[in-house]
Amino acid sequence: MNPSIVLTSSVLSVAVLALSAHGGDFNGDGFDDLAIGVTLTGGPAPVGAIQVLYANAGGLSSNGMQTLTETTTPIVGDPNGVDFGLAMAIGDFDADGFDDLAVSAPFAKFKTIADAGAVSLFRGTPTGLVAAGLLHQNQKGMKDKCEEFDYFGFSLAAGDFDGNGFDDLAIGVLENVAKAPAAGAVQVVYGSKKGLNAKKDQVWSQASKGIESDPAVEELFGTVLAAGDADGDGFADLAIGVPFEVTVHGTTEVTGAVALLRGSKKGLTSKNDALFDNADLNSTNFDPTGSFGASLAFGDFDGDGKRHLVIGAPNWDVVAAGSDDGALFFVPITSTTVDLAGHKGLAIGDGGRYGWAVEVGNFNGDGFDDLAVGVPFSKFLTGVADAGVTVVMRGAATGLDSLNAVYVTRDTPNVLGTPNSGANFGTALASGDFDADGRTDLAIGVPFDSIGSASMCGGVNVLRGSTTELVTGTNSQWWFGAPIGVAQSFQLMGLRMK
DSSP: OOTTOBOSSEEEEOOOSOSSTTOOOTTSSSSOOEEEEEEEOSSSSOEEEEEEEEEETTEEEEEEEEEEEOOOSSOBOOTTSOOTTSSEEEEOTTOSSSOEEEEEETTOBBTTBTTOOEEEEEEEETTEEEEEEEEOTTSTTOSSOOOTTOOTTSSEEEEOTTOSSSOEEEEEEOOOBTTBTTOOEEEEEEOOTTSOEEEEEEEEOTTSTTOSSOOOTTOOTTSEEEEEOTTSSSSOEEEEEEEEEEEEETTEEEEEEEEEEEOOTTSOEEEEEEEEOHHHHOTTSOOTTSOTTSEEEEEOSSSSSOOEEEEEETTOOSSSTTOOOBEEEEEEBOSSOBOGGGOEEEEOOSSSOBTSEEEEEOTTSSSSOEEEEEETTOOTTTOOTTOOEEEEEEOOTTOOEEEEEEEEOTTSTTOOSOOOTTOOTTSEEEEEOTTOSSSOEEEEEETTOOBTTBTTOOEEEEEEEETTTEEEEEEEEEEEOOOOOTTHHHHHHTOOOO
């Protein structure tokens, strides 16, 4: 094990690994692997890439590390070269026992069509990932077509929506809908023995039959996606962030909403769907500009076989107007309804943007899902501005235990690195059982970290799951390089950055 391998690149994101704690095993050896979005430097221009670290009994290793780049023509990356890897999703799309990787380049140009977007596919094999084709809207069988500023692939999520054993891929497309510019849509491509099949796709938007509300200018339906079997019926469901959905409650306009589509034998359906905002949850206490739905996840925290929908609102004001403290909401899902009245909420009032990132995993191996929450602008415990903290909470038969949460910073014993100002520890989170010990491990993105004289070079801390501490710095790993930042996707969403 080498905890401090230097990567000659810059970390862009760590939104990798399947929603399942056992996802991400690209070579089928029983150890989950980690894919990291980076920006390679040293050439004529920065180039977006994915670096894949494979694992063994000692955890993640640089041995056999792969660097994946966008090389397919006529699809090319954005002029700055950094969009490849803006979003990633992992699923076994051909059900061969090896996890596959989907990587987006939402600013990709198709022939003369700027910012049409594309998704590159990599198939898992015994020797690791290999290129397996490309998805774009002008290929045969797709129900939509490439247009300028579609940003196909701005977000990705994988899940088995039709329950046939093949994982499927949901793709966020920030396209025009019903003459409403940037209203947004989600295109779903279904898995098969040959992988993702463009001929079985669906396109969902607020113009779709049965979907609540109507498309409107720049609502960006589909900016954030999360997949999981919310109601325990064996079909993955899809949560969709609509960050600029505007709803009027009384005399107040509320921005931001979340939609839910149900899985079924025929794939995603609008039957028993839902669309709600933070005022629907808190009719007398809500923040109309809290960025409700900026992060999403599903978790079965009480072991009842059903999952709560976890919703982040990282700009939620707790202390004062404009404090951007952040909040989380937990909404129970039944087979027919979204239990808005039964929701719970959590917040931390230190301006850290609590809920910027969320990740679910069974960190202590007890069978209950646990929750990690990124608070990247926090100075809690460290006293260092924007150093960041990650909060980890234990699941139990009584539900999520927030009172005994574990707070992890760069000052936590054995966590490698130091709490640097502006490093934003916890901007992105990913999980997997990298050492195959039955406990989920946690990868924490630190995109603006500085190492020695290298300013804002970025890194990833990897902490082991623990029966006693949930996650521990003992035998932790630290991968670092020279990046520019995970925050790119949130800047495009319009969330306020310091």
